[in-house]
Amino acid sequence: RPPKFDEEALRRMMQSAASGAKSAAMTLWPLLLLFVFYRPIKRALLTSHLKTPIVPTPPSERVDNLWEYLRISAEDAGVVPTPSDSVEDLLERIKTTRPLTPELIQAAAIYEETRYGFVVKPGAPKAMKTHAVTAASALKSEMTKWDHIKSWWRPLS
Numbered sequence: 001r002p003p004k005f006d007e008e009a010l011r012r013m014m015q016s017a018a019s020g021a022k023s024a025a026m027t028l029w030p031l032l033l034l035f036v037f038y039r040p041i042k043r044a045l046l047t048s049h050l051k052t053p054i055v056p057t058p059p060s061e062r063v064d065n066l067w068e069y070l071r072i073s074a075e076d077a078g079v080v081p082t083p084s085d086s087v088e089d090l091l092e093r094i095k096t097t098r099p100l101t102p103e104l105i106q107a108a109a110i111y112e113e114t115r116y117g118f119v120v121k122p123g124a125p126k127a128m129k130t131h132a133v134t135a136a137s138a139l140k141s142e143m144t145k146w147d148h149i150k151s152w153w154r155p156l157s
Helices: 007-051 059-076 087-097 102-116 124-140 145-152
Strands: none
Touching: 007 059, 007 124, 007 145, 059 087, 059 102, 059 124, 059 145, 087 102, 102 124
16 A cells, blocks of 8 residues: 655645745845856946956056956957957957047057066056057047947956
């Protein structure tokens, strides 16, 4: 003979499981928000650090950071640089989709001089910031609102 089926015990177990799941969901929902908004938060922190370092950094690193900010902006605008691209290669890739701005050319010149000439001229980081922020804005000027939103979730390499 099969054992007797206890409906009341099954109902109590189901209620207990439901209340446990509800309390776990209430505890873990902030993690769901973190999961959804991780990339935009990471991107906001990274790009703000690249423009204005959070911790004190040497001038040469500030110039490198601003060039990386320009590379991210170019990728947002649809120009996909490869890790092996030189400055000239990136400028050529950008030139195929839009005209080069004087600010972008100046930022590239400052980066090349700092990176490959091993010299950081006085005022170069400040000039680089001015040129890089303006050039990044120009690169992103043709993006639609939807392109901006999609770029928030684009993985950064």
